[in-house]
Amino acid sequence: MPLLYEFFPVLLFFLAFKFYDIYIATMVGIFATSLIVLMNRIVRKTWDRKQLITLGVFVLFGGLTLYFRDPIFVKWKPTIIFWIFALIVLISQFFMKKPLIQRLMENVLENKATVPLFVWKRINLMWAVFFAGMGAINLYIAYYFSDAAWVNFKFYGLTGALFVFSILQAGYIFRYTQETKDKRQQMR
Numbered sequence: 001m002p003l004l005y006e007f008f009p010v011l012l013f014f015l016a017f018k019f020y021d022i023y024i025a026t027m028v029g030i031f032a033t034s035l036i037v038l039m040n041r042i043v044r045k046t047w048d049r050k051q052l053i054t055l056g057v058f059v060l061f062g063g064l065t066l067y068f069r070d071p072i073f074v075k076w077k078p079t080i081i082f083w084i085f086a087l088i089v090l091i092s093q094f095f096m097k098k099p100l101i102q103r104l105m106e107n108v109l110e111n112k113a114t115v116p117l118f119v120w121k122r123i124n125l126m127w128a129v130f131f132a133g134m135g136a137i138n139l140y141i142a143y144y145f146s147d148a149a150w151v152n153f154k155f156y157g158l159t160g161a162l163f164v165f166s167i168l169q170a171g172y173i174f175r176y177t178q179e180t181k182d183k184r185q186q187m188r
Contacts, residue, residue: 007159009033014155022071022147026062029074033058050085057081075142075150078158082135090128099124109177119176123169130165134158 009032017025037051057080064073092100102120109115141153 008036010155010159014151017147017151022074022151023066023069025151026065026071026074030055030058030062053084054081057084071147072142076139078138078154079135079142082131082138086128086131086135089124089131093121093124093128101127105173109173115173115176119173123172126169130161134161 009029012032013025013029016028033051033055037048037055040046040048040051057077058074061073061077061080065071089100092098092103096103098106098117099120101124102115102117105120105123106115138153138158141150141157145153
């Protein structure tokens with residue numbers, strides 16, 4: 001369900017751009033992101049930090065786009081968000097007992113499967129590099145391609161890359177959870 005929340009504003013931004021322009025799409029994106037943040041607050045009775053960061057960056061850079069009538073500001077939004085996430089993930093690697101990705105993913109694992117810390121640290125670093133790289137690619141597309149190409153990249157490319165990377169990460173984790181299960185069964 002959280003993935004649907006993340007995808008909803010991106011989808012509405014994409015559709016608004018296709019039917020109108022980047023300025024209407026920016027307004028729709030800000031509104032949709034605000035709605036998601038408020039819905040999360042009402043339903044879960046908590047503020048999601050990731051959503052608040054996304055909303056804050058969207059309001060700031062989207063607002064600059066609308067004020068200056070220059071789409072480059074909204075095009076920077078994914079990069080800023082990706083780089084913030086990369087920095088947070090990287091900091092967690094060195095200054096927290098558990099890397100951030102481990103803290104986020106442990107609850108998802110079946111039967112509380114055990115994954116070695118070195119695996120979590122690798123995955124954490126992979127996410128940091130992934131976020132940093134996606135931010136850089138986004139800037140390249142933003143500066144060297146048309147608005148339409150950038151919107152398509154944002155919708156198809158970034159969403160697809162996140163999906164594929166998540167699948168690869170799940171496969172990597174699954175490999176180690178299977179090894180842990182096999183070792184437990186051998187000990188019995």
